[in-house]
Amino acid sequence: MNNSFFSDFGLFLTKRSADIAESAAEHLVVVLVSLLIATVVGVGIGVLVWNRPIARSLSIAGAGVGLTIPSMALLALLIPVLGLGWVPTIAGLAFYALLPIIRNTVVGLSEVPPAVSESAQGMGMGPVRTLFRVQLPMAWPVVLTGVRVSAQLSMGIAAIAAYVGGPGLGEMIFKGLSSLGSKNALNYALVGTVGVILLALLLDAAFVLIRRLTTSRGLRV
Amino acid sequence: MSETNSRPAAGARIVLRDVTKTYPGQAGPAVDSFSMDIAPGELIMFVGPSGCGKTTTMKMINRIIEPTSGSITIDGEDVLSLDPNELRRRIGYVIQQIGLFPHMTIAENISVVPKLLSWDKKRTRDRVEELLAVVELDPKTYAARYPRQLSGGQQQRVGVARALAADPPVMLMDEPFGATDPITREKLQTEFLRLQEKLSKTIVFVTHDFDEAVRLGDRIAVLSERSQIEQFDTPANILANPANDYVSQFVGHGAALKRLGLIPVNQATLGPAVPVRGAIEVGINDSLRNALDLLVLSGGTPVAVVDAHGRVVGSIDIERISAVLGAEIVPSALTGARP
């Protein structure tokens, strides 16, 4: 029984390798695109609110509440507005990825010592220059940690996006679950699930590398 | 400015007129109608107790804090009419917490203002090397380091170098040597004095420490609550004639000793150049305070005074030192001490 399962699974892998690779690639792309959008928007919101107590509390609380909406429900809600496929998937994923990024941007910027910002101001840097040359670079390791958390979160939620016809490994999982008892049902579910886990580990390793490459040596402890 | 030679721009004249700052939501002003005339190249010390408004007063000069009313001019230009960023690039600024950028190397930290002023790479690099040498940090060792790899005292030097980078005519320094131990502090003060002799910038220097003010300042402003000027004069005059009880209290004990620290031996009328027992001698350019110190060691026998070549040119004793200070109190104190 065991033997036949593994030979079956092996056969499945070789026969469907192209499909599997495509799904995995789509999964990764959809996660990366939403992450990119969430990073730009989240850092933007973080920059706007970190120094305004009310706006900061509102945006962090709001994003926190947002995170408790079941992903299935949110994606379903997006269908009438955005239809099916890539668009609602990316929108939904970006939404969930926002909270850790906003929160970490706010924390990172708040941790910049006031003396450092003041000396930037005192040298004639102006607020925008100070933000891009001093505050954001100093907050960067913390911001990046937020993006990394969001990446893990998105990997899992992206699998559920198959529900709105989204691309990625979720399709395989759903296919497997909906045809339980049929010949390849278990294989599909297994490949989808393990694939998501492997992708998540891979992306996490990539973040370790990105962190090393993009953090000033002066900030490494 | 019409400058013909390549010497660094000498300082600018700073004039504050009735400058007042009331922080939002505060009942009274933190700085109340502050007026002061600072000559080009002068080193002015603000001393006063914590919370009296020293920092607030200073920060209005580069508009980190905007005055509520009053006017501030630098070389006749109203600072409020200038673009604040342009203004600040012409004013060196050293804060107590140093505020180096931790993600930039020492060289990058010092290059900040030159870069803002679009200096070319070579000029900036040369300037960084020059400044590191000025503050006695070997460029080869330190230029590529990060602030966290430096000691507190070294960071403070970098802070000063960074403020000097674009050779600004005006420097604002808020307790720049505050975070160092007494020995490092004295060393930094000595280096700073040597530097200022060459640069003669207009400097406003905030400190808690009256002795530091005496040591460094051309003039000292003793401030009380709401940045009221209790006395604004040279260190020697403040020590000799404190304007009121507040200032006396600030001067603290040992005013006479502090005064002697400011006066070189050559100001005294020296006694005959008698051969003196032992090897106790004091240089003619040393302070009278040093001479007194040696007199204590010699047991009161006059100490030989030697010139730069080590030749004995005279001698000095307690009476001659007292005479320099005006000697109103000292003789009676001496007689009083005798049985």
Ligand SMILES: Nc1ncnc2c1ncn2[C@@H]1O[C@H](COP(=O)(O)OP(=O)(O)OP(=O)(O)O)[C@@H](O)[C@H]1O
């Ligand atoms: N941002 C601010 N908002 C409200 N009040 C302030 C602010 N900054 C300073 N103050 C108040 O203004 C007064 C003067 O403060 P300032 O920092 O100028 O004092 P200081 O003489 O520099 O003191 P220290 O020697 O402790 O640095 C203090 O009473 C302080 O509480």
Ligand SMILES: [Mg+2]
């Ligand atoms: Mg202060």
